[in-house]
Amino acid sequence: MQLRDDFAKHISELHSPIDRPYTTSIDKSLLESTEDIEHLNKEIHDINPDYLTFLPAYFWVFYFAIGWVYFSSFIFFISSINEIFRLETSNVPLLVLDIFILLLMFIVFCAPLVLLLYQFIRKYLIRTQYYFLKKQQKIAYYYRPLWKFRQPYALKIVDYKDVIPDLHQDPYNRAYTPLNLYVADPETGDITYHIKLEDYRVNPRVQWAFIRTYMESPVDELPVDAKFCEAYPADTSKSLFACADIIYRKSGILPRDHSGGGQIMVFIIGSLFTLGYLLQGNNYQTAKQAILHPDVQKLLTWDGQNNPYPIQPITDEAKLAFEGKNWEVNVRWVCIILINVGLFVWAVVAYNS
Structure with missing residues (x-):
């Protein structure tokens, strides 16, 4: 997984550039890929005549981090509980060392x-949310260098027609090939903007054909399935549990109407991946709040009425x-x-008994 802000400093260093916007006809055969199209439909956050957004993509590193939290906390408990009440109070240097x-263990683990x-x-935004603005023919997104985590996200606006799509393959993981969108300085060729969609679960060529169809084609040419796309309003994100439920x-295993169906399956699976779903729900929740940014609102002109795209109404x-x-x-x-x-708690007590 590549974590640098720029995969290339110059346009000639791109790996595998593909068709730019409006340069060639869209390969409609790519939109017949049922599995990939269903995935994209599920990942749609909002879609209407003005803008399209996807849910922020998640890397395996988040699940690894969650596992590390559990494992590290467990190690902390089992290694400290037995010793914490055995501090040698008579030996001050040893007591200071033990404390x-x-x-140190608490900080690390x-x-x-x-x-x-x-x-x-x-509820601070972690994953980047991208807004594909059809009427404006622009792409708006929030950007922050990875290592400047205390710096607030800055709003970036890119002209859609200036985008150069590229299939960047991670040299350390050949199965991972995300779609990356670049904008280069026309004189120097230096990369000035880099949009990382980072969804490795879908064919990047299908994803680009889907985006191009939305931005460049009539409504009826976009393969949107109402049973996957739901009309969750962008400003209703008060409940972390509801956002985690969406993820x-x-x-597709459980009912999508929050009616309480499939409780046993929820308990079985949810109990195993609680932090994972809550973390994703938290990111979904904060990404939805980002749309309320005043500078973004100026670009969103749709009045919320008569959506021509087939969307399942919220229950x-x-x-x-x-x-x-x-x-x-x-x-x-x-x-x-x-x-x-x-x-x-049972695992900790059982280990120390």
Whole structure:
């Protein structure tokens, strides 16, 4: 996985450039790829005559980090609980050393968990959200260098026709080939903008054909399936549980109306991946809030009426869930969290008994 801000400094260094906007006809055969099109439909965040957005893509590193939190916290407990009450108070230098070691272990092992819980409360944007503005023929997104995590995201606006799509293959993972969009200085060829869509679960050529069809073609040419695309309003994100439910139900295993169906399956799967779904829900929640940025609102001219794209309307249950008032959703997630905490405590006690 490439984590630098720029994969290339000069346009000649791009890996595999493909057709630029409006330069050639769109290969419609790519839109017949059922599996990839279904995936893109599930990932659509908003779609209307003015703008299209996808859910932020997630790397495996997030799941690795979550696993590290559990493992590290577990190691911290089992290695410290037995010793914390055996401090040698009569030996001051040894006591100071033991306390220092415990503090160091806490910082190393429990900091990720503390930061994760802090993120749930703070709800700060992590993943970048891109807005493909059809009427404006622009792409708007928020950018921040990876290492400047304390710096706020800056709004960037790119002319769609200036984009150069490229298939960048990670040299360390040949199976990972995301779609990257670049804008270069016409005189020097230096990369001035880099848009990383970062979705490795779909053929990047299909994804680019989908985007081009939306931006360059009539409505009826875009393969949008109403059973996958739901009309969740951009400004209703009060409940972390409801946002986590959206991510959880995109698999298609469970009912998508927040009605409380499929409870047993939710408990079985949800109890295993609670932090993962909550983390994704948190990112979805913060990405939705980003659209309220005043500079973005100026670019979104759709009045919210008569959407020509087939979108499944939001249900009454989902509306309540987004307001945090759907008791079935809230109770389910609280129970799943309690199951996780109970299993974790049991594991610690069983190991130390």
